[in-house]
Amino acid sequence: MKRKKITVIGAGNVGAACAHWLVARELGDVVLFDIVDGLSQGKALDLFEASPIDGRDVSIVGTSSYAETANSDIVIITAGLARKPGMSRAALLEKNCSIISFVTQRVVKYSPEAFLLVVTNPLDAMAYVVKQISGFPKNRVMGMAGILDAARMRSFIALELKVSVEDVTAFVLGGHGENMVPLARYSTVSGIPLAALMSPEKIDAIIERTRNGGAEVVSFLKTGSAFYAPAAAVGQMVETILKDKKRILPVAALLEGEYGISGCYVGVPVKLGAQGVEEIIELDLLPEESAALEKSHQSVRSLIERLKI
Numbered sequence: 001m002k003r004k005k006i007t008v009i010g011a012g013n014v015g016a017a018c019a020h021w022l023v024a025r026e027l028g029d030v031v032l033f034d035i036v037d038g039l040s041q042g043k044a045l046d047l048f049e050a051s052p053i054d055g056r057d058v059s060i061v062g063t064s065s066y067a068e069t070a071n072s073d074i075v076i077i078t079a080g081l082a083r084k085p086g087m088s089r090a091a092l093l094e095k096n097c098s099i100i101s102f103v104t105q106r107v108v109k110y111s112p113e114a115f116l117l118v119v120t121n122p123l124d125a126m127a128y129v130v131k132q133i134s135g136f137p138k139n140r141v142m143g144m145a146g147i148l149d150a151a152r153m154r155s156f157i158a159l160e161l162k163v164s165v166e167d168v169t170a171f172v173l174g175g176h177g178e179n180m181v182p183l184a185r186y187s188t189v190s191g192i193p194l195a196a197l198m199s200p201e202k203i204d205a206i207i208e209r210t211r212n213g214g215a216e217v218v219s220f221l222k223t224g225s226a227f228y229a230p231a232a233a234v235g236q237m238v239e240t241i242l243k244d245k246k247r248i249l250p251v252a253a254l255l256e257g258e259y260g261i262s263g264c265y266v267g268v269p270v271k272l273g274a275q276g277v278e279e280i281i282e283l284d285l286l287p288e289e290s291a292a293l294e295k296s297h298q299s300v301r302s303l304i305e306r307l308k309i
């Protein structure tokens with residue numbers, strides 16, 4: 001069986017960590033691309049030299065030539081600036097839009113059938129840019145953020161209750177920004193609703209920490225933003241698509257009427273499988289949850305409008 005080809009654009013913190021997860025899970029041959037000459041080649045060679053230790057039979061190639069990315073099955077886009085302390089993701093908008101537009105044009109020329117998985121921030125707006133520039137169908141263009149935000153919430157719940165992270169599920173809707181909507185009502189520990197295990201004050205504190213999860217990491221790092229957890233989330237999405245697992249995961253998807261939203265990328269529960277975004281699951285939301293989602297949607301939309309794309 002021919003191995004799948006997965007390209008990662010951007011060999012910085014997130015891109016290199018993505019490549020690491022993809023190789024560790026033996027999901028396919030990996031091409032790591034960066035405009036900085038030598039960066040992707042050095043990291044790819046280093047990763048390849050780790051593969052005998054783990055017994056992973058995939059090729060890992062670093063490049064700064066788009067021709068080497070040709071005929072990828074999945075392209076992960078991480079190129080662009082990361083935020084620094086005090087910056088919002090929105091502050092990256094214009095610069096990352098121009099990087100992403102350029103990258104997308106090149107990527108789609110060489111891999112017209114690929115799934116495009118966007119990681120660059122501000123996430124939802126960048127996913128929209130990639131959709132517009134690529135002209136790909138909406139099932140093949142998606143953004144990673146909800147799995148990360150939900151994983152942060154799950155970690156904090158597990159920490160608070162001193163239980164296994166494995167047993168904790170959580171759901172986060174909306175854009176990947178300060179107005180994201182962590183849904184405590186859909187968060188459980190082995191099926192037990194969170195509200196039965198924790199006081200409302202504790203739940204509120206976890207929701208707040210989840211919203212600021214990215215900023216908390218940035219405040220420690222000072223020179224960049226999170227990469228291990230974002231990359232793990234990418235690895236899970238790639239695996240879900242390539243193995244046609246049809247998992248229900250929070251993914252930034254193009255909405256066309258779902259949740260009363262049209263023409264905008266927002267994080268929603270998605271059935272992810274071999275066709276990419278196979279279905280958007282519409283939850284019955286309480287009025288206050290709907291209002292929070294609408295607020296989050298409006299903040300994404302205002303970014304998209306600033307871009308005039």
Ligand code: APR
Pocket residue numbers: 009010011012013014015033034035036039078079080081082083092096099102103119120121122224225226227230
């Ligand atoms: N083409 C390819 N690579 C590019 C381009 C381009 N046009 N422009 C920049 N890059 C590369 C940089 O050379 C750098 O290696 O993107 C990489 C970004 O890496 P980091 O600065 O380490 O940033 P990282 O932490 O990986 O974050 C990347 O993901 O989570 C988001 O907010 C984060 O938008 C940021 C992105």
